[in-house]
Amino acid sequence: MSQEKTTMDLSRKFVRLVERREDGLVEFEFSIGDPELYAEMLLPADAYEDFCRINAVTVLEGEREEVEQDSGLGWSLHEANTRRY
Structure with a gap:
């Protein structure tokens, strides 16, 4: 089996405003290289x-x-603070 190597461009940085x-604070998601992998800030x-x-x-x-709801992975800290689970 051959696996394709994918490279991630670490010079690319992304922000998604949440x-x-x-109170003057800004919630956002910050990513390096891949917008699907982010830190909530x-x-x-x-x-x-x-x-x-x-x-x-x-x-x-x-x-x-959206991540499939049944997977248990489709939530963020923002959603946990603003929705009732």
Whole structure:
């Protein structure tokens, strides 16, 4: 069996805005190389703008794709804080 090697471009950085909160904090997802693998982050608005500029991010529009609900993997910290499970 041959497996294709895929390379990840670690110079590419992505941000998906989740929410600009009333308390001045910005919730967002930050990815390096692959937008599907992300860390959920929270920064003050000014720090968020600096973070995006310094990292030369590509801003991802819209919501991420839904994960099948029955898998147990389709939730985020934002969703856990805003929905009742």
